[in-house]
Amino acid sequence: MTIKNYDDLTSLQLDTLRELGSIGSGNSATALSQMLGREVRITMPEVRIMGYNEAIEWIGGPEEITAGVLVKMGGQMNGIMLSVQQLDFVNLVLHSILGQEVEDYSGLAEMENSALIEVGNIMISTFINALSGLADIKIELTVPAFTVDMQGAILAVPMAEYGGQSDYIMTIGGNFICDNRQIPCRLLLSPDIRSLNFLLRKLGVNDGE
Secondary structure: OOOOOOHHOOOHHHHHEEEEEEHHHHHHHHHOOOOOOOOEEEOOOOEEEEHHHHHHOOOOOOOOEEEEEEEEEEEEEOOOEEEEEEEHHHHHHHHHOOOOOOOHHHOOOOOOOOOOOOHHHHHHHHHHHHHHHOOOOEEEEOOOEEEEHHHHHHHHHHHHOOOOOOOOEEEEEEEEOOOOOOEEEEEEEEEHHHHHHHHHHHHHOOOOO
């Protein structure tokens, strides 16, 4: 049965997507660890399907300022993936790569932005590569876009592009553990409905299709 929106997902399909999210985020943590040259682990990630407004609250509220790295997916799967970089994560990256930290996002200059884009891109690419390998599909990624804005504004991008097809988004959240500190990690995946059906079919959980 072809699903028309996220409300149609069965419990088996939801469990499969959660398992995908768990594997992908674990791979992202490994890639981050290698890039930063220090041990980074991730707590058991929470993978949920939720409405856009709920997702915004889940990552801290619409007026919370944050950094975001956004990549569009193409090929056999269309959609958007977003890495939300809150200040603790930003400073983990900057301290490891550049030996410095910032008090707030206004302290970010071109060099700092480049480091955050590179890290966000690698985390997203590693996640998508895991998804691609598990489902045996080809996914192309655009050059990453970087922005610092209120979280409500950042989430408005996938809402505007895919909100007409679905009011839901797949959210993957856990905490990176580095130097005995827990640092929030938030990834958001929003495939269009055609791509979601194709993915479920390739994973063998499309109700027989």
